[in-house]
Amino acid sequence: MKHHVTVGIDGSLESRAAAMWGAREASLREVPLRLVHAVEWPMSPAIPRLGRESADRWADEALTEASEDVRRRYPGLEITIRCLSGRPAAALAAEATDAGLLVLGSRGLGGLVGFFVGSVGMSTLAATETPVALVRPPREAGDTEPAGYGEIVVGVDIHEAADKVLSFAFEEAARRKCALRAVHGWKLPPAYEYIPFFDPDNERDIGRSVTQMLDDMLKPWRDKFPSVRADSQAFMGPAGSRLVQASVGADLVIVGRHLRRSPLGTHLGPVAHAVLHHATAPVAVIAHD
Template sequence: MNRHVTVGVDGSPESRAAALWGAREAAVRQVPLRLVHAVDWPEAPLVPRPGRENADRWADEALTEALEELRLRYPRVEVTTRCLSGRPAAALAAEAADAALLVLGSRGTGGLVGFLLGSVSLSTLAATETPVALVRVTDEPRGDATTSFGEIVVGLDIHEATDRVLSFAFEEADRRGCTLRAVHGWKLPAAYAYVPFADPANERDIGRSVTQMLEDTLRPWRHKFPAVEVTHQAFMGSAGGQLVMAAAGADLVVVGRHLRRSPLGAHVGPVAHAVLHHAAAPVVVIAH
């Protein structure tokens, strides 16, 4: 059974862009779309009833407004709404448990191109194993599900388990009918920092070895998705920085994050952090 796409809606321009992006994604996947709004009310009746009624009315209006726009622009997509009670991050994570994709809106970082992650987005990312797409107002789709899609860039760590990341990236490229570019950033061994005169030939040998490992990682997925055109690049340098540069003209960026909890709070990892703060395209984060 095909699972649905879930979008967090709060009435902001960012959530509107997320809803439109999610609707196009649902249309491409041919699955239902679910719009969700979370109202954070305490268990005890500490808030006066009129205030709660106004907030509930505002939530209903935000969901209804999004629902009406999506039904006009994507009439073939089945769209439903849900209003939840509870802390937004926890409610969104729980709601996304049976979804194929959770889509959230994010503010752009002023003159920069990246994302400004609020506490809700960051906490939701850390609380769910469902793939999460971050979308800004500038990422609002300009066409419908029949519009051609641009390149997808996926960041890989060939020394880690990459199946979940590659599975999402290849499936997405296959359904969109677009090119997939795999990128891996690598660094010289730490011992090279203590060698006064490094041999450039050794660097070239390491580069060739890393490229071969990247090709080996991609080979079974090329066979599984023969219709997907795949390119790959192995760069020497910061993985996050190289991925951001490679994704400059991409339509979508896919990056992984480790499933782990930090005692200091939510943690998405340095590569995902760099991409989320500097990428010029929508980003999907895959927990693995």
Template structure:
């Protein structure tokens, strides 16, 4: 079954860029595109009906304007729109249940490189099992997208099952005819912090980690022989290494596990670092 691509739009420049990115992805996948906007009505006190009617008209205009632009860019694309009621994060997560991909816009941090992932974006990522891509606004009026040059970069944890993450990364690289770079960040055992170590030990550990990474990718290389694959096992923080490796890429793919705490959901240190500091579109895929 060919699942559609869902894009959340809210009228912001970031969501318009995300909509263009999602439209090109849907066209390339030959699947329908669905634009959705969530209207959050307070339960109490009741909102006056004229205000509600005005907000409904605004939501319809946001969807209509986005749809009109995308139909001009992709006249053959099967495109529909939906206005949802409820908390945006919950509504988007529910809407993504039958989608193959969820696309959201994310605001850049002013002069810094990276994303500002607000509570809606983080809550949506934590609530959905559907792969989600966060797209930054860009000077290019068409935004960053599948047509750009570059490669797909995927973060790999050699100590965790990562079939869903690798499947998504290899499929994207194959679909867009891009090279794939698999990156794993590793650090010396804690005991090395209290004693001197032989550089040969570091090289030996690095070689062992590289071999484990290559072994993990072997079945996927065989399944996708058309994809050119390189690997990097880099000593240092996994999040920092992945952010640096993704510079200039078309897409960076990262896995996530949701951890609950009194302060809310946490997607994991690596996913958090990449979401907040990568300048390229970030695909977040739930681990197996």
């Protein structure tokens, strides 16, 4: 069975944007699109003060409206809708088990500030190993889908295994026939803070070494995806802020997160946290060991 793309729908403008973005992704992947809504009973924050019958009817209407919007834009796309019962994060995570990608909407904080990642989004990230994309609604009411695809930006940690993150990034760039930019931020070893007269040549040497390590990490993926123009960017400083800057005009920003198999929840490092909350482009979070 082909992996489908699943989108969480709650009737909001954010989820409608996620549905349209997910449809575009499903069309690129040539897989079905599944729109789902979870009705939490006896109480759902999304639909307060409604009885069970009214809640189910509201969910059906939200799913139907979203699917009709998508069908008008993508008439040839196979679309199914499902109404689930249970806590939204757990239901979405269970639904994403056999999906290739889970797409959720996130509310913008205004202007170019970025995402507000709510409790459902964070809890869903913690509960699934499926890649999760978070999508904002258009910045302006009249915004439409771009005719082509922009650059894809991926954050890479050269000190960790990044195969899952890079595989996702190169596959996405190959589907879109667009450029890929791999970003890595580095800092001087702590010992250098105690050297009274630091030789700038040492900094340049470290920078060249880091750049070479990043290129070495990218080489097998460049060989595997020769059609993808993959540029690398290693710099001294925090990677999170550079990725947020690079998100302006990007088609997608990709970051990794560590799997945490404990009751403490998802582990988001400072880079992923900054990107999730402040990037202006859609963000894909890839779980890895």
